[in-house]
Amino acid sequence: MQKLLVIAMAILLPCIKASAQQAVKIDYDYVTRKLILPPLLTPVTPAEKMELKLPKALTYHSGSYMIETNIMEEMYAYRNLKATANWQKPSSMPADYSCEVFAPGMLNLTPQKTRNFSTKLYDQTHTLKAVDGLVRDYTCNFPCKLIIKNKAGQVISVFEIAGENEVFTLPLHKDFLVDTVRHIYPFFSDLTLSDFESNNKSEINRKMEEKIARQVFQKMIDVINYSFYGVKTMRETYGYGVVKQKKRPYDYNDIDTAVMKYKIALDSMDRGNSEACKTIASDARLVLEQILNSAAPRVDKNVQQILYYDLSHLNLLTQHFEEAWKYYQILLKDYGFEEGSVMATELSRRIQQHEDYYKTKGKMIK
Structure with a gap:
């Protein structure tokens, strides 16, 4: 009898435990x-016109046409914004709202010490391999304000998109100047990195300004969307x-x-x-x-x-x-x-x- 009880308990206990858990x-x-x-400010109607006034020059870009072509038109959010009816009214029609961008350009561009960088990239045989090397971070400021005015030219709101002391950081890598490359490909020595910097200084400065401007102007587009479209x-x-x-x-x-x-x-x-x-x-x-x-x-x-x-x-x-x-x-x-x-x-x-x-x-x- 005692033996049967032990067997029964051995069967029931795991079941009870499983049920409890x-x-x-x-x-x-x-x-x-x-x-x-x-909308943070006011909703715009399809009949109203809005215009965006870009700075005439940045630190390494001159001419508002160049700024819009090289920086703004590549942004999906900007193209989407420009495609709305509010931004496509005839030039002869006065704007109901103007969005004026104050941005002197990239300031205080400073190279930092090189640092080790490890990643995984696909080689020519489409095999993912570890890649070790060096990159150099560059820091800078890009102050930007958005001033929104009504039809009478009165300021109805000012947004600080990026402050004067806000620091942006970009890593300089081997394919930094290639627009189609989205990953970081490090240099393999200090010498190749230094040579790249000395041989491409002007191009590097312009590209850095474009990359930072995209970040800042993307925030600015979000501000416009939140202000008028919610x-x-x-x-x-x-x-x-x-x-x-x-x-x-x-x-x-x-x-x-x-x-x-x-x-x-x-x-x-x-x-x-x-x-x-x-x-x-x-x-x-x-x-x-x-x-x-x-x-x-x-x-x-x-x-x-x-x-x-x-x-x-x-x-x-x-x-x-x-x-x-x-x-x-x-x-x-x-x-x-x-x-x-x-x-x-x-x-x-x-x-x-x-x-x-x-x-x-x-x-x-x-």
């Missing part, structure tokens, strides 16, 4: 909404809720209530009421954070994943961007998110979009 089965209630962030997206997934009111192994009513508040906050965002969205989302965020930190048995890995995903969104909606990125990194590290996957890409893009919008809002000088 089994994750709670979760059905997802998708939280989907459009994103609407209103942000609008198609309907997207902004989070999850826990469904199945019956036969749930635990009580999730507090999560249900928080997710309901979350949906109300998103309804406000859907209508363009960002302040109401922020206030309501703050309440939901506090509740879900308390649940996540409770260490209760019901908060298993499946539930944690829902909470991390929702909290990342609630933090971006309440402009706690460091926290939003923190939860995103946890999802990448511990919850099967793969960088570059659809969900990871959409979430990171969403955080960045909100962060850029509110950073732009914070840069409004007037």
